[in-house]
Amino acid sequence: MPCHDGAVPRTLLTVAPTGAETAKVDVPHLPTTPEELLAEAVACRAAGAAMIHVHVRDGEHRPTLDLPRVREVVAALREGTDLVVQLSTGGGVHDPLPARLAVLDARPDSCSLTCGSTNFGDDVFLNPWPFVVDLFEKARDLHVVPEFELFDLGHVHTLARLLDTCGLPWGGAVHCDLVLGVPGAMPATPQALVAAVQALPPQVTSWSATGIGRGHLPVAATTLALGGHLRVGMEDNLLFARGRPVRSNAELVERAATLAELVQRPPMTTAQARELLHLPEAAAPST
Numbered sequence: 353m354p355c356h357d358g359a360v361p362r363t364l365l366t367v368a369p370t371g372a373e374t375a376k377v378d379v380p381h382l383p384t385t386p387e388e389l390l391a392e393a394v395a396c397r398a399a400g401a402a403m404i405h406v407h408v409r410d411g412e413h414r415p416t417l418d419l420p421r422v423r424e425v426v427a428a429l430r431e432g433t434d435l436v437v438q439l440s441t442g443g444g445v446h447d448p449l450p451a452r453l454a455v456l457d458a459r460p461d462s463c464s465l466t467c468g469s470t471n472f473g474d475d476v477f478l479n480p481w482p483f484v485v486d487l488f489e490k491a492r493d494l495h496v497v498p499e500f501e502l503f504d505l506g507h508v509h510t511l512a513r514l515l516d517t518c519g520l521p522w523g524g525a526v527h528c529d530l531v532l533g534v535p536g537a538m539p540a541t542p543q544a545l546v547a548a549v550q551a552l553p554p555q556v557t558s559w560s561a562t563g564i565g566r567g568h569l570p571v572a573a574t575t576l577a578l579g580g581h582l583r584v585g586m587e588d589n590l591l592f593a594r595g596r597p598v599r600s601n602a603e604l605v606e607r608a609a610t611l612a613e614l615v616q617r618p619p620m621t622t623a624q625a626r627e628l629l630h631l632p633e634a635a636a637p638s639t
């Protein structure tokens with residue numbers, strides 16, 4: 353459901369700038385250091401993003417869940433922007449569940465919370481039910497707003513089970529993100545998106561979607577037509593168009609903002625995003 357600004361419905365644009373899968377050596381402009389992440393966050397904010405989905409990298413540009421490093425990145429993003437900071441609790445496919453749970457101790461505004469396991473290329477992205485419940489309860493205890501990640505129709509069903517079993521998350525907003533096109537999960541097609549959206553439980557207050565790879569634009573266009581919000585970024589897409597690599601996350605946000613403007617649902621501000629997610633106002637950034 354879009355957030356309304358007077359008569360104008362608005363679109364939440366989330367940027368996922370890094371992910372855990374792409375190596376810096378293969379894509380040198382992938383933002384991996386705290387400085388690069390902050391610079392990309394500032395540029396994406398200017399282009400219309402209101403939330404950032406963050407995967408942290410170590411000094412060697414490898415994915416890490418090291419808590420001091422995660423805290424450093426959260427602090428840098430808070431210091432330099434007023435974006436809603438969402439930490440990935442998915443990490444990489446080889447990250448142990450306790451370390452993924454511990455990410456919440458960095459006290460982000462939001463966290464991803466994947467509602468089930470899925471094949472993920474050659475690997476398995478593990479999210480057993482007890483872990484899903486632990487993550488939900490820890491997020492609620494620490495006042496972190498979860499974004500429920502749904503890679504498959506079964507995950508939509510599991511979200512319904514979770515809400516029926518555990519009640520509402522902290523703040524009461526139920527925001528989810530449909531991720532389509534991971535090899536092994538639901539395909540990045542309009543048909544799959546429509547099926548998943550139709551199955552969302554009634555407690556859902558807002559949803560976004562992202563298509564991985566070549567299904568990105570069809571998914572984005574269908575999402576806007578259905579009234580959903582958008583996630584974009586180099587975590588999900590390294591090609592801007594056939595044969596043309598993405599130059600920066602900001603250009604993906606710019607394109608999404610243009611699409612949103614065209615359908616008369618312009619990007620929402622960070623304050624509107626906080627309202628949508630039932631988050632308190634951000635402290636003013638120091639820069």
Ligand code: KMH
Pocket residue numbers: 371372373440441442443444445464465466472477501
């Ligand atoms: N990197 C994937 C295995 C999330 O951030 O919560 C998991 C992922 C989902 O990206």
Ligand code: ZN
Pocket residue numbers: 368371372405407440442464587
């Ligand atoms: Zn992620």
